[in-house]
Amino acid sequence: MNRLFLWLAMLPAPLWRILGADTDQLKAILDMRLMIDNRRPLGFGRRQAQKKDVKHGTLINTFMFTMMGCFYAMPVYLINDRVISMALYFTILLLMITLTLITDFSNALFDNRDKYTLFPRPISDRTLVLAKLLHVFIYVLRMVIPMSLAAWGSLAYLDGWKSAILFPVPLILMVFMALFAVNGVYLIILRLVQPEKFKDIISYFQVISSVIFFAIVYLRPKEMFSFNVNGTFLATDYQWVHYVPTYWLATYWTILGYPLTLGGSVLLSILGIILPLICIYVLVRWLAPEFSRKIAGIDGAEVSAPVAKSNGKKVKASNLYLVLANIFNRNEAAKAGFILAWLQTSRSRTFRMRVYPSYAFIPIYFIYLLTQGGSSISEALAALPGSSKFILLLYMSSYVLISGMNYLIVSDQYKAAWVFYASPVHSPGSIMIGSFKALCVKLFLPFFVAISLFTLWIWGWGVLPDICLAFLNVLLLSICMARISFRQLPFSSMEQAKQTGGKVIKSLMTMLIPFTLGIGHYFSIHIWWLKLTFVFLSSALLWLLWQSYTDTTWDNIRKEDA
Amino acid sequence: MAPIITIKGLSKRYGDKVVLSNIDLEVNPGQIIGYIGPNGAGKSTTVKILCGIIQDYDGEVTVMGKNIREHVMEVKSKVGYIPELAELYDLLTPREYLTFIGKLYKLSDEVINDRSTKMLNSFGLLENIDQRMDSFSKGMRQKVLITSGLLHNPTIVFMDEPLSGLDANAVILVKELLQALKAEGKTIFYCSHMMDVVEKVSDRIILIDKGTIIADGTIEELKQNNSDNLEQIFSRLTSNGDFVQKADDLAAAMNDRNTHDLNSGI
Numbered sequence: 001m002n003r004l005f006l007w008l009a010m011l012p013a014p015l016w017r018i019l020g021a022d023t024d025q026l027k028a029i030l031d032m033r034l035m036i037d038n039r040r041p042l043g044f045g046r047r048q049a050q051k052k053d054v055k056h057g058t059l060i061n062t063f064m065f066t067m068m069g070c071f072y073a074m075p076v077y078l079i080n081d082r083v084i085s086m087a088l089y090f091t092i093l094l095l096m097i098t099l100t101l102i103t104d105f106s107n108a109l110f111d112n113r114d115k116y117t118l119f120p121r122p123i124s125d126r127t128l129v130l131a132k133l134l135h136v137f138i139y140v141l142r143m144v145i146p147m148s149l150a151a152w153g154s155l156a157y158l159d160g161w162k163s164a165i166l167f168p169v170p171l172i173l174m175v176f177m178a179l180f181a182v183n184g185v186y187l188i189i190l191r192l193v194q195p196e197k198f199k200d201i202i203s204y205f206q207v208i209s210s211v212i213f214f215a216i217v218y219l220r221p222k223e224m225f226s227f228n229v230n231g232t233f234l235a236t237d238y239q240w241v242h243y244v245p246t247y248w249l250a251t252y253w254t255i256l257g258y259p260l261t262l263g264g265s266v267l268l269s270i271l272g273i274i275l276p277l278i279c280i281y282v283l284v285r286w287l288a289p290e291f292s293r294k295i296a297g298i299d300g301a302e303v304s305a306p307v308a309k310s311n312g313k314k315v316k317a318s319n320l321y322l323v324l325a326n327i328f329n330r331n332e333a334a335k336a337g338f339i340l341a342w343l344q345t346s347r348s349r350t351f352r353m354r355v356y357p358s359y360a361f362i363p364i365y366f367i368y369l370l371t372q373g374g375s376s377i378s379e380a381l382a383a384l385p386g387s388s389k390f391i392l393l394l395y396m397s398s399y400v401l402i403s404g405m406n407y408l409i410v411s412d413q414y415k416a417a418w419v420f421y422a423s424p425v426h427s428p429g430s431i432m433i434g435s436f437k438a439l440c441v442k443l444f445l446p447f448f449v450a451i452s453l454f455t456l457w458i459w460g461w462g463v464l465p466d467i468c469l470a471f472l473n474v475l476l477l478s479i480c481m482a483r484i485s486f487r488q489l490p491f492s493s494m495e496q497a498k499q500t501g502g503k504v505i506k507s508l509m510t511m512l513i514p515f516t517l518g519i520g521h522y523f524s525i526h527i528w529w530l531k532l533t534f535v536f537l538s539s540a541l542l543w544l545l546w547q548s549y550t551d552t553t554w555d556n557i558r559k560e561d562a
Numbered sequence: 563m564a565p566i567i568t569i570k571g572l573s574k575r576y577g578d579k580v581v582l583s584n585i586d587l588e589v590n591p592g593q594i595i596g597y598i599g600p601n602g603a604g605k606s607t608t609v610k611i612l613c614g615i616i617q618d619y620d621g622e623v624t625v626m627g628k629n630i631r632e633h634v635m636e637v638k639s640k641v642g643y644i645p646e647l648a649e650l651y652d653l654l655t656p657r658e659y660l661t662f663i664g665k666l667y668k669l670s671d672e673v674i675n676d677r678s679t680k681m682l683n684s685f686g687l688l689e690n691i692d693q694r695m696d697s698f699s700k701g702m703r704q705k706v707l708i709t710s711g712l713l714h715n716p717t718i719v720f721m722d723e724p725l726s727g728l729d730a731n732a733v734i735l736v737k738e739l740l741q742a743l744k745a746e747g748k749t750i751f752y753c754s755h756m757m758d759v760v761e762k763v764s765d766r767i768i769l770i771d772k773g774t775i776i777a778d779g780t781i782e783e784l785k786q787n788n789s790d791n792l793e794q795i796f797s798r799l800t801s802n803g804d805f806v807q808k809a810d811d812l813a814a815a816m817n818d819r820n821t822h823d824l825n826s827g828i
Contacts, residue, residue, distance in 0.1 A: 322661070322671065336665035339658070340651065347653035347694070415649040419710070421615045423666035424639035431666075491651065 002034040005138045020126040029123075029131040034138065065146035072096060073151035077158065082258040086250035089151055090174050092216075093144075094246055097175070099209035100143060101182045102202065140175055162256050170249035173276035177245060180279035183287040190291075203349045211360040248272030328437045333425045337434025341408060341490050342442055348491075351407050358403040359447060362396050388525055390455045390463055394470035395518045397451050401444040401478045408439055409488040417492035428489055429552030435490040436482055436549070440475070448474070465531060466521070472538040473517040479545045480513055487549070488557055564627065566591040566718060566749050567612065572621035574607055574773075581607045583773040585621070589766075591717075594740055594750045596764030598757070598792075600800045604773040605753045606646060609720045612751065613643045626717060639667065642716030646723045646753075648703035652695035656682055656706045659695065660713060667714035674713070681709045685735070700727030708736065718749045725756055737763055761792040771800045 009030055010016075013023045072092045079085035148171055156164035189201050251269045254260055325338040345351050369392065370380035384390075411417075425431060452467045517538075524530035567589035574582040582604045589595055599605050610616040611623060614634040623630045625637045651659060657678065664674030682688050685705040695703060704727045711719065725733050740750055740763050754760050760767060761781050769777035769784075776799055777784055784795050797805070 325665075332665045332668040336662050339662045339665060340654075343654050343658055343662075344651060411651075413649065413651055413653075415647070416651045418615070418645060418649060419663060419666065422613055422638065422643045422645075423663070424635045424637075425666055426635050 002031075002038060005142065006030055006034060009134045009138055016130060019130065020124065021130045022124065022127045025123055025127050026131055026134070029127070030134055030138070033131070033135045037139065061142065062146045065143055066149055068096070069147035070150040072147065073154055076151045076154045081261050082159065082163075082253045083247075083250045083260055086170075086253055087244065087247040090170065090246035090249050091244060093147065093151075094174055094178055094181075096213070097140070097143060097147070097178045098181045098185075099205070099212070101140070101178060102185055102205050102209070136179070140179070144171065144175055159256070163253070166252060166256065170252050170272065173273065174246065174249055176276040176280040176283075180276075180283050180287070183283055183291055186291060187287060200349065203353045206353050207357050210357050211364070214357070214361055215364050245272070245275050248275065324441060325434070325438075328441060329434050331430045331434070333427070333430035334434030334437070337431035337436075337490060338438040339434075340431075341435035341438035344411070344491055345404070345408070345439070345442060348411065350410075350412065351404075354407045355400070355404050355443070358400050362393075362399055366393050366396060384458050385460075388522065390459050390466065391470070391518060391522050391525070393451055393455060394448075394467060395474065395521075397444070397448050398474040398477055400447050401439065401474065402481060404439045404443045405436070405478065405482055405486045408435060408490050409486050410493045411491035414492055414494050417489055420489050420492065427551060428554055428557050429550045431489055432482075432487070432552060432557075433546070433550045436479070440478075444474075444478075465528075465535075466525065469521055469524075469531060469535050469538065472535060472542060473521060476538050476542045476545065477513050477517055479542060479549055483545055483549045487552055563590055565589055566626055567751075568622070568624040569612075570622040572608070572611065572619060572623060574604070574611065574616070574619045581773050582611075582619070585770075585773075585775055587768070587775065587778075589749060589751070591749050592744060592747045593765040594744050594752060594763050596760035596767040597751055597753045597770065598755070598760055598767065598796060599770035603770045603800075605770060606722055608770070609643070609722055609751065609753060612718075613641055613720055614638045615643070639714070640717045642711040642714065642719040644708055644711035644719070644721045644724050646726065648700065648707045648727070650695055650703055650706060652698065652703070655692050655694055656687060656709070657691045659706065660710060663710045664713055669714060677713055677715075678709060681712065682706075685709065685732070701729055701732060704728055705732065708739075712743075716748070718751065719743060720751045720753075722753045723755065724752070725754065725759065733759070757791070757793040757796055767792065769796065769799055776800070 006027070010023065010027055016023050016026060073089060075085040075088040075092070079088065148167075152164060152167055155167055189198060193201055248268045249272045251260060251272060254266075254269065321339055321342040324342070325335040329335045329338055345355075367377055367380070370384075370389065371377055373380075375383070420428065420431060448471060452471075455463055455467060520534060521531075524534055565588040567587070569585055569587040572582055572585040572587075573580070585608070597605055597608070607616065611619050612625060612630070614630055614637050617631065617634065626640060628636055630637050651662075654662070657675075660678040660682075661671070661674050664671075664678070669677075679688065679691070682691055682705075685708075687702060687705055687709075690698070690702065695706060698706070704724070708721075708724055711721070725736055728736065737759060740752070743750055744765075752760065752764065764781070766778070766780055767784060768775055777795070781792060784792070790798070
């Protein structure tokens with residue numbers, strides 16, 4: 001796939017030469033960048049578990065984008081009004097491409113290695129700028145082409161070949177708008193925050209975009225489109241679309257005879273051509289150069305940071321983590337594990353990006369499950385007190401803890417774990433249980449308390465024993481998973497560590513545990529003695545597994561890199 | 563005087579590759595041992611074995627009278643290890659990192675705070691104690707690393723290239739520190755490629771090549787009646803090539819390349 005894109009990019013080589021670029025260097029730089037893109041983790045914070053996936057990164061990305069495209073193309077095959085459907089489609093696509101570019105492409109744009117590998121070499125500015133532009137172009141193509149396949153195919157099938165031929169024109173213009181929006185957002189962020197904070201802001205964008213994506217996937221159909229009782233789409237509900245530039249792109253379909261049900265004139269179509277062209281002109285003329293200067297500023301800040309005191313991040317001294325470490329741990333090694341996990345989980349951008357969205361996923365998924373019977377969100381919420389769905393909510397909270405455990409053992413700085421192997425710690429389990437406690441106290445407990453308060457508010461005090469049993473069971477489930485799948489020192493493994501077949505089977509087996517616990521609890525809701533029995537059983541099991549995890553020996557854990 | 567480190571028949575291999583081959587060694591307490599050798603000679607592997615990090619080896623290793631296989635925790639609690647690369651959890655501040663390390667060695671909060679403050683102050687890092695280490699230079703990280711290795715007041719200190727990345731003043735400070743530690747009766751096992759420093763600070767120099775000790779003695783003993791410095795002794799014992807010829811070959815290869823590049827228009 002990369003070969004094809006590279007070949008396409010280098011087709012106008014004579015033109016690049018006329019523009020002042022060295023085409024041999026240009027090809028080498030592009031080849032290197034595409035190779036790196038191919039080996040980067042996939043978008044939307046997905047964890048690459050298997051090294052062999054890395055080799056096929058482009059293919060996997062293409063497949064994922066195609067799948068996403070099938071979803072985004074829903075308006076095309078759900079809504080008969082072609083102009084409205086295309087306006088909605090382009091709006092969704094523009095939003096998703098912009099979000100993906102903002103979050104994923106920042107890694108490529110701010111690759112620190114550039115300043116070591118490219119800047120010291122005899123490469124002209126024109127070659128560098130052209131390489132960056134072509135890289136952006138290929139990056140966007142690799143995303144947009146598979147994303148638009150579903151819509152393209154649907155148009156060809158539903159409307160015929162004329163509609164299919166027309167489709168690429170507004171699509172390309174929409175890409176211009178996306179590039180403009182991405183550059184604009186980057187520049188606004190760079191203007192508002194310190195350069196060294198830029199990547200943090202981008203990571204928050206990534207968190208937000210993954211939550212939006214998740215919410216759209218699960219809550220979309222009923223809330224996004226309104227249909228009347230006969231299932232016919234009500235175009236008049238969408239007057240606001242009139243003012244959205246993507247609607248102007250959709251008005252091109254009037255050329256093929258499709259009506260403008262929301263009104264408007266040929267002026268909108270003209271605007272739909274002029275605006276993207278203005279966007280790309282402004283981008284090339286002003287935004288891109290300004291952006292390059294700002295990026296250079298970021299590089300400079302990173303280079304000079306080590307010696308300049310003012311550039312160092314002064315951390316507000318707080319002893320809370322020490323106080324809590326002493327409260328929750330008796331063993332000094334456990335305190336060390338607690339301290340490390342407490343601090344790293346706040347500071348590690350990767351951890352925050354991967355784990356914090358799970359807080360949003362739980363309510364979204366809960367609402368999704370509530371509305372599965374065809375009722376609206378308000379109807380489903382109104383029916384809650386009469387149901388036993390608090391069980392579902394309480395057990396779903398375990399996702400936060402499991403997600404945290406998943407990323408507690410991995411780190412970009414996994415080599416720093418040498419300190420564990422050099423220190424006189426008899427049982428690594430002490431460190432591991434300390435870090436597990438930090439995760440529970442910091443990430444899980446506040447969230448579970450919030451969910452419990454919501455549960456008490458909706459269902460009343462009568463469910464308090466169920467909250468207690470659920471809390472025990474969630475801890476039991478988590479420690480069980482930790483014992484089976486995450487028996488490693490905190491922040492001691494490479495993220496891309498290869499999963500063995502045995503681990504996958506273990507992981508699948510652990511999926512049965514919450515199901516079994518939840519079902520058991522569900523059937524005991526109205527039988528107090530059974531619930532009491534479960535409390536005792538769960539407590540005993542929790543104690544046993546807790547001890548087993550704490551007693552983990554050096555032989556039990558896998559040394560990633562001593 | 564009983565040796566503080568005794569190594570008998572120590573061998574280590576990674577797969578088919580022999581890293582250490584039948585090493586015998588005794589180290590007396592209160593000495594600075596300069597442990598030198600070319601890249602890949604087995605220096606770091608020896609140090610990792612002596613620190614109890616690598617436990618899969620052949621032979622007998624005794625540290626402070628304890629067989630390291632049987633008493634690894636006791637040995638670890640009394641040795642300090644300063645690795646070659648300053649791999650730190652650099653999202654933490656020095657204070658937080660040293661607190662974490664101190665807990666691993668079961669030090670009280672007061673001791674950790676007191677020692678880390680004083681040691682960082684000596685290194686001129688006190689004003690950076692609450693700054694995240696991700697903005698630190700290599701030298702600043704190295705200073706934190708050295709502090710972390712000495713925080714628990716070890717009896718033996720293993721240093722693997724401790725001067726890496728340090729500025730001239732810090733190098734002087736570390737050299738003085740080595741002497742101060744020696745004066746306190748501590749044993750220092752010092753690996754380095756900086757021959758002039760090793761020559762100046764070491765009581766005894768051990769030269770290892772291809773997993774075998776090829777020279778062992780004081781600098782005077784190694785000189786063997788000639789006026790070589792340690793660098794010359796090192797290259798005489800570990801290199802069979804003529805450096806002038808090798809340098810000429812390299813330059814010639816570069817010239818060939820330049821000619822080719824010019825011809826190709828780059």
